[in-house]
Amino acid sequence: MTLEKLKPGTSARIARIDWDALPPADAKRMRALGFEPGVEISMAHHGVFGGRDPVAVSIGRMTIALRKVQAAAISLDAA
Amino acid sequence: MSENFRVALLGNPNSGKSALFNKLTGARQKIANYPGVTVERVAGVLALPDGTHADVIDLPGAYAFDASSPDEEVTRKVVHGEFPGEAEPDVLVLVLDAGNLEQHLVFAQEVLALGKPTVVALNMVDMAERDGLKLDVEVLSKALGVPVVETVAVRRRGLDELKAAIAAARPAVGTLVDRPRMDATERRLEARTIAKAIVYQTSKARRIGDRLDNVLLNPWIGPLILLVLLFVMFQAVFAWAAPLTDALDGAAGSLGAWVEGAMPESFLRDLLTQGIIAGVGSVVVFLPQIIILFFFILVMEATGYMARAAFLMDRLMAGVGLSGRSFIPLLSSFACAIPGIMATRSIADPKDRLTTILIAPLMTCSARLPVYAVIIAAFIPQRTVAAGIGLQGLVLFALYLAGILGALIVALILRGTVTKGGATGFIMELPRYQLPSVGDIAIGLWQRAWVFLRRAGTIIFSATVILWLMLSFPQAEPGESQVDASIAGHIADGLNVVLEPIGFNREISLALVPAMAAREVAVASLATTYAIDAKDDEAEAEGLASTLSQRWSLPTALAFLAWFVFAPQCLSTIAVARRETNGWKWPTFMVGYLFALAYVFAGITYWSAVALGL
Numbered sequence: 255m256t257l258e259k260l261k262p263g264t265s266a267r268i269a270r271i272d273w274d275a276l277p278p279a280d281a282k283r284m285r286a287l288g289f290e291p292g293v294e295i296s297m298a299h300h301g302v303f304g305g306r307d308p309v310a311v312s313i314g315r316m317t318i319a320l321r322k323v324q325a326a327a328i329s330l331d332a333a
Numbered sequence: 334m335s336e337n338f339r340v341a342l343l344g345n346p347n348s349g350k351s352a353l354f355n356k357l358t359g360a361r362q363k364i365a366n367y368p369g370v371t372v373e374r375v376a377g378v379l380a381l382p383d384g385t386h387a388d389v390i391d392l393p394g395a396y397a398f399d400a401s402s403p404d405e406e407v408t409r410k411v412v413h414g415e416f417p418g419e420a421e422p423d424v425l426v427l428v429l430d431a432g433n434l435e436q437h438l439v440f441a442q443e444v445l446a447l448g449k450p451t452v453v454a455l456n457m458v459d460m461a462e463r464d465g466l467k468l469d470v471e472v473l474s475k476a477l478g479v480p481v482v483e484t485v486a487v488r489r490r491g492l493d494e495l496k497a498a499i500a501a502a503r504p505a506v507g508t509l510v511d512r513p514r515m516d517a518t519e520r521r522l523e524a525r526t527i528a529k530a531i532v533y534q535t536s537k538a539r540r541i542g543d544r545l546d547n548v549l550l551n552p553w554i555g556p557l558i559l560l561v562l563l564f565v566m567f568q569a570v571f572a573w574a575a576p577l578t579d580a581l582d583g584a585a586g587s588l589g590a591w592v593e594g595a596m597p598e599s600f601l602r603d604l605l606t607q608g609i610i611a612g613v614g615s616v617v618v619f620l621p622q623i624i625i626l627f628f629f630i631l632v633m634e635a636t637g638y639m640a641r642a643a644f645l646m647d648r649l650m651a652g653v654g655l656s657g658r659s660f661i662p663l664l665s666s667f668a669c670a671i672p673g674i675m676a677t678r679s680i681a682d683p684k685d686r687l688t689t690i691l692i693a694p695l696m697t698c699s700a701r702l703p704v705y706a707v708i709i710a711a712f713i714p715q716r717t718v719a720a721g722i723g724l725q726g727l728v729l730f731a732l733y734l735a736g737i738l739g740a741l742i743v744a745l746i747l748r749g750t751v752t753k754g755g756a757t758g759f760i761m762e763l764p765r766y767q768l769p770s771v772g773d774i775a776i777g778l779w780q781r782a783w784v785f786l787r788r789a790g791t792i793i794f795s796a797t798v799i800l801w802l803m804l805s806f807p808q809a810e811p812g813e814s815q816v817d818a819s820i821a822g823h824i825a826d827g828l829n830v831v832l833e834p835i836g837f838n839r840e841i842s843l844a845l846v847p848a849m850a851a852r853e854v855a856v857a858s859l860a861t862t863y864a865i866d867a868k869d870d871e872a873e874a875e876g877l878a879s880t881l882s883q884r885w886s887l888p889t890a891l892a893f894l895a896w897f898v899f900a901p902q903c904l905s906t907i908a909v910a911r912r913e914t915n916g917w918k919w920p921t922f923m924v925g926y927l928f929a930l931a932y933v934f935a936g937i938t939y940w941s942a943v944a945l946g947l
Binding site: 276277279280282283284285286287288290298299300301302303304305306307308310314315316317318319320321323324 | 396397399401432433435436439440464517518521543546547550551552553555556640643644645647648651657681682758759760761762763
């Protein structure tokens, strides 16, 4: 499963991140914010109306907003 | 050349760095907590306990030296002494959010690896404690090998200790400590280890912010709250300010009357009453409205809500090829396009950034407010449409909306043509909610008020005086109107050939020229023109609004409003766009397309209004 499919209020561990699928600048920023395999991540909020884009995730003690296309590059361990 | 040693504040975005800077230096600086607000170079002087002084600069927040946005690049260059014209700092003050050490310690490793004299300010310890974190400062200091001071910037806690530590860190020339260099992964692992070691107690206390976000970021209620908030903001600008505006207006009127009575009839008296008091006075009366507008923007920034607004707006912005990150510069542009355009430096993607710069002038800045306000007061009846919603406020809201819609459409077109490029992402930290400090908001408001009054005292003052002179010379022959005979009248006659088809009269043509200096001068110019024109009439005593309502048709007034929604009428904005895009190409493009839009839409408005028989 990938991150954007995670239900709000649930958490999972990052299994792998497809860095090559992300634009280099996005990858750089995400690394700087602590996205990496093994890290616990939870879905905090879905975006406006039915579109659920962007999403807000909790990582460490931060809440980070990102788009579904970026979240789709993050694969999660099966719970 | 100052002999002071140089201190630089740096840290992650949202570390409370700017608040700390304010308290250290007393400098007047805007504080906000969305990533990337500190894009200007902000400097101040710090008085040290031993009586000496240090020059302090507040560097833009950065997640890493490996820069991914223009403002992070500034931080990297300054710290490495590579920024042209900026001396390398002697002492670094590294600001860390005590509540988010695992993250903030990553950049800390990178900073400490430089080996420069460094002091760590462990900031916002009160919020960390509230979140149930207990921290051991001794352990942190030992792990990092530099002094660590606990601070709570907003409560002035730890400031004296920090100053003493900065003074003690003051280096002998060229002392660098050798530290091991690590790669990004090693830094993160190290950060985690240190954070684990010093955070000796955590409780699972649910943070208040989470509960707030459940409402404010709710997919359905969230956008509605944002819309209501923006609507209340624009209603407040009109409703709350009215008594103060009236009072200022009355004061300007009495001052004019007093001067009129106290001085013998002379050239100087006319210059004072018709030129300066009528012109500058008509702009200064809008001070209360501008302060109310900035109050809302400052509070939204200081509480952390602004980043939520960006989150909520991202979907809409994505639709026109931008991201929620552009929302912050664009909302700031409602106050003034200059800080708005400068705030685009936090947008990493160059095409995204350029598009945002190009559409920023379409956001209704506070300088347009006086123009809108006077026309609305003159032509839109003061009627209540529904409970608590006035027609005047509604029209103002519609004008703002017209600017926003125009900006979105222009962005869509630009992204498909001149600023075509790959889709950009949206990655943004949502900072913790904070109660804004009254003092910081007050400082922000004072700065804005001061900037506005200084403009009134300089640009608007000189534009008004020049216009008055051009209107008063050469003197009219008996039987001829003064405005017809004057130099300005002749210039306006020329312009009017182009502007008449869209319903503008000669007074408007006349007002548009000095309004290039600053938009609000249009109001001052109209006031001066009609004051001179009314010299013989008894109409002088009346306010500008009532003069206009007698002399302009409704279609003309509406066309004038439409013009101001689009027209590029402030030289400072053009200048800052040139600086931020490194050349004249894009500002020229911007001015061209804005004038074209203004002309077309003023025309459409005028012709439709006439056709509808308004």
